[in-house]
Structures are given as structure tokens and as C-alpha cells.
Amino acid sequence: MRLRTVLLGLLTTALVTTGSTTAAAEPPSVLGGSGPYSAGYETTFRLPDHTIYRPETLPAGVKLPIVAWGNGACRADGTWFENILTEWASHGFLVIANGRPGGFGSTDSDMLIESIDWAIAENSRFGSKYRGRIDTTKVAVMGQSCGGIETYEVADDPQITTTVLWNSGLLSDSQNYLLQRLHAPIAYFIGGPSDIAYPNAMDDWQRLPAGLPAFMGNLDVGHFGTFDQPNGGEFGRVGGHWLKWRLKGDQASRAQFVGPNCGLCATEWDVMSKNLT
Template identity: 45%
Template sequence: MRYSLSALALATLASASPVSIEERQGNSGTGPFAPAGYYTSDALEGHTFYAPQNIPSDAKLPVMLWGNGGCSADATGQAPFLTELASHGVLVIASGTPGNGGGTTAEIMTQSIDFITSNAGQGDWANIDASRITAAGWSCGGIEAYAQIWDDRVQSIGIWSSGLLDNYTAANDFTKPVFFFLGGPSDIAYQNGERDYAAMPAGVPKWKGNLDVGHGGTYTDTNGGKFGVIGGYWVEWILRGDSSAADYLTGDGAKNDGWTVEYADLENLSVSPIE
């Protein structure tokens, strides 16, 4: 069943123009909140929202910020992957807009935090829980996500085929959980991500997975391919607080799908079910 725009629990603010949402055939997500899609809103210009198209009135959605590969301002460059994650019950705010040819910055991602923390839990954003925010991104977008680790409003970081470029020691001071999803030795960001993982201080939860697909990942495969699969479990565990989803990342699930996994201090990770 396809839902009309009026069925969106996440509509634009009353003063904004009508949202536009696109459901790509075969890429509307496989999670429990599917189908999902993306839309833009005058309420936050220069950004794109990915969300389930039908949200139960009593459901809460956590928030994931996304920086695109190449720091591209085309927020649909990884649309199949981001739609898949949204279908697992998260509001994704991607920097940029559909088809935009410009670039983005870490400050644009911070604008997402400012907006959603100011509006979550009220009006058209009543379903959003902004006490659960993770910043994530691919390649250059991962650097934008790293910049948010110092923001008290962000609880965790997701690094997708990325790593610090010039400040090689910054990871020594990380105090928040970081999840690294890398493309194996042929990924140009592989050494950077491996270095950052190793540099994080003892006691801080961290997880690292490598899938031998190179830097391009599987973002544009149907529903984001294997990156979409593991990303869905990551969303359900870290953002929605479903401890059973952790089994895929730490048990045989990811390994059986070809991921090489390493992690440490996850016992210090405290995540409760979203309410």
C-alpha cells in the first residue's frame, strides 16, 4: 500500500510548503517501518529528510544525521541506503537536497542538530525523540560527522568508510561510542579508520566491521545492499534500544554476511528501548 502525503506523521510545519517525497521502486526499505522515502521541507532548507511514510501515532523516532560521500550536497546520492535505515524507525536528516551539485560542511550538519532539538516533541515533530541523536557519514561526510562528537546533544558516531584526515590524534580524546563500517583493505579510508579505532581510549565503547567491497560500499544497491542490512541492525540497536539487534553485529550474523568484526568495551554502552 502506498500512503498519501497526508498520512505522513512527519509533515512540514504549517508555514512550510508541501513536502515532496519519492519512493524509488525496489528501494522503499525492508524494516518494520517500511515503506520509507525522502522529502524536503521549508522548515529546514538545505537538508533532506528520510522517514517512514506511515508512523503509528504512539511511535517515537530517534535521529540520525548524515553527511554524504564527497561532502556532496546531493542528499540522494545514497538514497537506497538511507531509505533502508529510515524503514527501521529513524528520522534521517541528510545534509543537502536532491540533485544539488554543491558541497556541504560540518556546520550544515550542526544546523540539523539545532533544528531538531528545538522542534522535537512538539507540533508536527511530536514523534521525534531528539534525546537520541547519532551523527554519521560516508567518506568526507564521515569527517563532518566526526566534528559533531564534541556536541553534547550527540550520543554516538557512525563512520562509514572514513577516518580522520590530518588530526591523527583526535581519536585519543573520544569519549563517545564510535561504530566504524569500512570497506576492507582496498578502501582508501581503510587505514584511517583502522588507525582511529585503535587510537580510541580504553573504556570507550567501539565497534569495527570490514566488508571487502572497497570505498564505494553498497549504498546504491537495492535497499543499500549489505551496508543497508547492517545499518538497519545498527539503527535498531543503538538508536531504538533493541538489544536483540546487537546479536547481528557482535554474533554470527555480520560474520556470516562477510564482515570481519572487532569490538571493545561494549559492556559500557547503555541503550534502553525508545518510548
């Protein structure tokens, strides 16, 4: 709890201020994303206290992998990171954020598992518009800052296919046991040395279990990243590639991260990797 309290203080101003902040029964009329499917968000009484980002029209013959998201500051506002979450949804992912649209208060890591469990149930529920439309074998859990700590807390769940931390790292050595529970390929997207989470993330990097596939990308944009930019800016683009590789097997996206000539290797990103194939 101390870790969450500290990180709540790190993000006290909004990172994302565009778009609707009111609850919606269906995706909002203003849709977005650069992917092939115009995307928006909705809410449902079956998953209270969450915001669901999805393609406006569920694509025929395409199953949506699951992405569970924890907000910075563990803030219960499901539209705080609307730009980047809409972007990923537009590439054919079902992205579920902790918190209702424009919500307030705090979240916890259990809410990430609630998102996954809801999506799996909806895929088989009679009468669900998602029935047979979700790839329940492909699950990403990710979060920013305090949301990254929430991600660590559930990363041992066997349902998880990949774990992603944004501007985040453990704040206390007493929590290092969480690293040893990691089992799925992990990626860190950090804001460079000016990011307050930078030393913590780099320390975690050194402590990862041997053999765990891992990627570390630093972009010198600080702790607030590029989340407030259209489509989440560079973080949105690179995060989309990671999701498309790890959850959809996209080989062009894989090439962004793997090998000495990777797509990010000769860019403004400072990258490292372990056990990536």
C-alpha cells in the first residue's frame, strides 16, 4: 500500500485531457485511432468501474486479444489515457481500463484481473455481442507509473501472455519478490533519465529472472511520456507494435524489437533486450 500511496503523489495532474469524460453506454460519436478500425469506448453494468475500448464495429472473422490497463496514480478514471487506449483498440484489441469514464478515487490490482475475467466470460456468454469475438488465449496486462505496480502485482497470473510497464518500476527492495513471479515476456517503456521511474525500472531490469524474454526502451520524454499526444504519440506507436507482435504474431512488428538491426535500434530510442527471438 505504501508503494501505491507514493505513486499517487507522482501524478496529480491529468496526462490526457482530450475527449469525453462522461459515462457512455456505447462508443462516443467522436472516434479515433490510426488503425484499420475506428475505435471508441463504452461501459457496461457487467463490469462496473471500468472503461472498455473497442473497434466501433467489431470486425468479422477477427478475434480481439485482451489488454488490461492500470492508470497512472492508480487513478480510477478510465478516460485519463484515452488517446493511447483508443489507438490500440483501433488496431483490433479489446482494451479495458481501470475506472469509469471521468471517474475518481483509486484503483487496485484486482481490477486488472476483473477485466480479464469479464472478457473471457463475455466471449462465451449467450447474448453477448463479444461472443466468439475475443481471443482469450492472448492477454496483455500493462500500466503506467502506479498502474505499473498494479501490473507487477498480478503478473504471475497464468492467463497473462505479456506484461508491459510504462514509466514504472518497483520503489522498494522488499517488493523484489514480484519480479521472480514473472513468467511472460515483459517490456518496459520508460521516459529516459529524466523520468522519475528511470532508476527503479533499470534496477528491476537487472533483477529479472534468467531466461525471461524482455525488452527495455527509453525515450527521453520524462515521466509523462507522450500519452497526451494524438494517438498516444510515439508511445502509442511503439506500444502498438509490441501488442501486435506478442498478441497477434505480427512479424513486421517483431522486427521493431528483435536483433541488432531492429526497427527501434537506429532511432531516438535507447534499447536493450534479453532472450528475445
